[in-house]
Amino acid sequence: MRVLIRTAATITDREQQACFALWDDAFPQPAGQTRPPDFAEPTTTALLIDDDTPAASAATGNVLVRDEVATLVAACRLRDRVIMVAGVPVRVAGLASVAVVEAHRGRGLGTWLVHLATDTARVHGYGWSVLFCSPHRQGFYHRLGWQSLAGDLHVGPPTAAHPINPAEDAAMALSLTQVAAANRAAWRGAPIVFPDYW
Numbered sequence: 001m002r003v004l005i006r007t008a009a010t011i012t013d014r015e016q017q018a019c020f021a022l023w024d025d026a027f028p029q030p031a032g033q034t035r036p037p038d039f040a041e042p043t044t045t046a047l048l049i050d051d052d053t054p055a056a057s058a059a060t061g062n063v064l065v066r067d068e069v070a071t072l073v074a075a076c077r078l079r080d081r082v083i084m085v086a087g088v089p090v091r092v093a094g095l096a097s098v099a100v101v102e103a104h105r106g107r108g109l110g111t112w113l114v115h116l117a118t119d120t121a122r123v124h125g126y127g128w129s130v131l132f133c134s135p136h137r138q139g140f141y142h143r144l145g146w147q148s149l150a151g152d153l154h155v156g157p158p159t160a161a162h163p164i165n166p167a168e169d170a171a172m173a174l175s176l177t178q179v180a181a182a183n184r185a186a187w188r189g190a191p192i193v194f195p196d197y198w
Helices: 013-026 109-123 135-143 178-182
Strands: 061-066 072-085 088-100 128-133 153-155 170-175 192-194
Touching: 013 061, 013 072, 013 088, 061 109, 072 109, 088 109, 109 128, 128 135, 135 170
Parallel strands: 088 128, 153 192
Antiparallel strands: 061 072, 072 088, 072 192, 128 170
């Protein structure tokens, strides 16, 4: 396996279509529904995770894992986001669309990919990573140190934010630094507003 390393170049249409196919397979939609808007939103860059290159100011892009013949086998996205925690803006690395092709599941590749993405976010200066997942996937992230967010959780613009339904979407956070970990208690039960899902 290898990680696609790309600096400020665009990912190709073929790579983007491979990501869409992977996400469609990993997150099937009920009949009559289209893929979530996030999947259709083009993300043009692959993240650089080479220690020889200075970190960029924001971790935004795709992390692509390809096998020896350059076939995409796993991918995720990191999104630069600002959420409101008890009325205070907090910049977070949004982890999204974590997926592994079926033939490669059960081998630890998903775990490795999540660690790779959060390590990349940490290098880019983020104190927190936040994700949304189906409730049945929470156990996977709990095992990797993520904590479920509970309390007054809303998503949407400030004037029209609506409550998150925990039966449909679980919001989870991971502290990436010692400072963030020390402030973790401030997140417990705090009102949190997310600008959107990712």
